[in-house]
Amino acid sequence: MRRSSPDTISARQTDIFHYIENFVTQYGYSPSIRDIQNALDISSTSVVAYNLRILTAKGWIEREDKISRGIRPKRNRNGNGGIDLFRVPLLGTITAGGPLPEPEEVDPSSADKVTVPPDLADVSRLGDVYALKVRGQSMIDALIDDGDIVLLRFQNTAENGQMVAARLLDDNAVTLKKFYHEGEQVRLQPANQTMSPIYVPADNVVVQGRVVGVIRSLM
Amino acid sequence: MRRSSPDTISARQTDIFHYIENFVTQYGYSPSIRDIQNALDISSTSVVAYNLRILTAKGWIEREDKISRGIRPKRNRNGNGGIDLFRVPLLGTITAGGPLPEPEEVDPSSADKVTVPPDLADVSRLGDVYALKVRGQSMIDALIDDGDIVLLRFQNTAENGQMVAARLLDDNAVTLKKFYHEGEQVRLQPANQTMSPIYVPADNVVVQGRVVGVIRSLM
DNA sequence: GGCTTGACAGCACAAGTGTTTGGCGGGTAT
């Protein structure tokens, strides 16, 4: 028996989905059922509602019942990136050893915000993600340059090899380094080969977050 | 005479604006007037409408008349980045010398799309920007890793020092390099100092686009 | 004191919008 796979949708559903995507991109809010109906020359609103239900069931869009214009495209044909939009607070600057404001010190709701591409959205959806602007080239070999914006997930532990924002209590300084737990000590390894690793007592280091994304603008 | 500046808004308007911003971030669509009314304990819808009109006049939000949930925040308190959302077509993959699809070859409206952070939005607003996913580490010297997404503005010329996607006609290969025009020749300079530049005749190089942004996910 | 203006309240209305019900035609399985 021929059953349509969960990932395949009819031509009309494809049209509807694309129309929604473009509409949202263009206007910033989603089309109403009647917008879709008129644009695609569909004879009845119920047909749109019918297909919308299918698109929802198959995970292409998300809807809120009874809410006007509450359609959100979830993914495109490859299943990646959707229209989902996430904004995380840009809490400050991280320099080659300079201090990093504690996330708690800055009101996330009043901070500048950075829009996170959907590719990084899985983690930012969790809500404990923030952004920092990188100053200096201490992480150049980790492919992180001056001016880049790094996305950090707030967490206090890290596994070896993960790139973290580490605060050195004694120096009251924070750097981006690769983290290696080595017995009583912690090795903070710059990605840049011209720079030496730092060895510090484990109790002198507080992990402030793990790097989960990088955004660079070359304007 | 004391007149409120165009950029200052009352406490209630600040609340409303922030509520809208957060609401949109969270739900992906904007709140209705009554949503705002209830959330902020305002006694009448007309008060919300009244303040919304002011916010619109002062440029904090945009609205479409008669459209349900058609509010779009335009800027935050710092005047930078708004909720503006730009999506550019993801036209394909760029590999370690593999062919790059001509932008014209792919219908941008049907291609996958990548959401561009507002930081990169100035250029993407122009509409001639596309994205490529990087496959392989041939661009590692340009701080671009496997899996990164590069944003390119379509242009056939480049100024010295700009990073471009350059097609070498003889090799039918494309790389990302810094571009320097030197007389009859073109120097393609990797960003990594440990790697040597490539010198090629100027008529063997076609610039396919300039790199304007990089997005990396470390998940 | 009158007058204007800004901000808010209450309420009713109308337009916008999602939902539902019943029906129709063409496939496909039994």
Add this chain to the structure above:
DNA sequence: ATACCCGCCAAACACTTGTGCTGTCAAGCC
């Protein structure tokens, strides 16, 4: 053939939501 499901159509219905009055009240101005 019959039954059934899918995709579509039409129209009515009901809820959602923006808008438009009409007032109230306090502050400033002449």
